[in-house]
Structures are given as C-alpha cells and as structure tokens.
Amino acid sequence: MVVLIKKRGDILQKCSKCNRHFRWAEIYNSFVWSYKPIECNKCGTEHRITISGRFTCVFLIIVPMLIFTNFLSPFENFFVTLAIGLSLLIIGSLLTPFFVTYREKL
Ligand SMILES: [Zn+2]
Known part of the structure; x- marks a missing residue:
C-alpha cells in the first residue's frame, strides 16, 4: 500500500x-x-478539474460506500455499518x- 502511494x-x-x-x-x-x-x-496558472476527474471522485468516494452500506455489510448493527461506510468514504x-x-x- 505504501509502495503504491x-x-x-x-x-x-x-x-x-x-x-x-x-x-x-x-x-x-x-x-x-x-x-x-x-x-x-x-506560475499562477489556474487548473480546473476535468469531467472525467469528477467521475473519478464519485467512483472512488461515493460508490464504494454505497455498495458497502447497501449490499455488502455483514453487520446487523446499523451503526457499525455506518461507521465502516464512513471509513470507506x-x-x-x-x-x-x-x-x-x-x-x-x-
Ligand atoms: Zn505552474
């Protein structure tokens, strides 16, 4: 993981x-x-995020959390699920x- 980063x-x-x-x-x-x-x-040049960059954000941040909290959670406890969902976020x-x-x- 560290190597990857x-x-x-x-x-x-x-x-x-x-x-x-x-x-x-x-x-x-x-x-x-x-x-x-x-x-x-x-140099002061302004950079804006690209459209694909925005999609990347959504896919990396929102989608894993939604998938986990809706489909994959092995926990019965809502709060545990929520906590892990937030960690994923x-x-x-x-x-x-x-x-x-x-x-x-x-
Ligand atoms: Zn520059």
Whole structure:
C-alpha cells in the first residue's frame, strides 16, 4: 500500500505550464471545496478539474460506500455499518488526489 502511494506520488498531477507537481494537499483541498480550481503557486496558472476527474471522485468516494452500506455489510448493527461506510468514504477521498485529472483553465 505504501509502495503504491509512493509510486503514485511521482505521477501526481503536474502544472501544465511549468511542470511543477501539485502537492497532495492542494488537490485534496480542491475537491473537498466542491472542485475549487487549483492555482499553481509557481506560475499562477489556474487548473480546473476535468469531467472525467469528477467521475473519478464519485467512483472512488461515493460508490464504494454505497455498495458497502447497501449490499455488502455483514453487520446487523446499523451503526457499525455506518461507521465502516464512513471509513470507506474517508479512505476513498484520501486516495482520490492520485487519480483525478486537472487541466489548465482556458
Ligand atoms: Zn505552474
């Protein structure tokens, strides 16, 4: 898992103008605030999330949680199911910055 994250870290989204890698936190902040544009802090170019990036967010964050809470939960207890559903949501959101794509604002 750690190796995977390290490897993906090398291919975190880059600024399309100056090739600076965005930091994980910058991307995370962006989609937490409903896909706020990311501004490169080296050259100031604004980047917006792509349509496929938005779908990626939904698939990584919402879908696993819904599937688990609706179909896969082995627990009778609603609160246990809810807690695990929320954990999945958090894990999904933590991984999302590695997979979303941003594009320079035109
Ligand atoms: Zn830049």
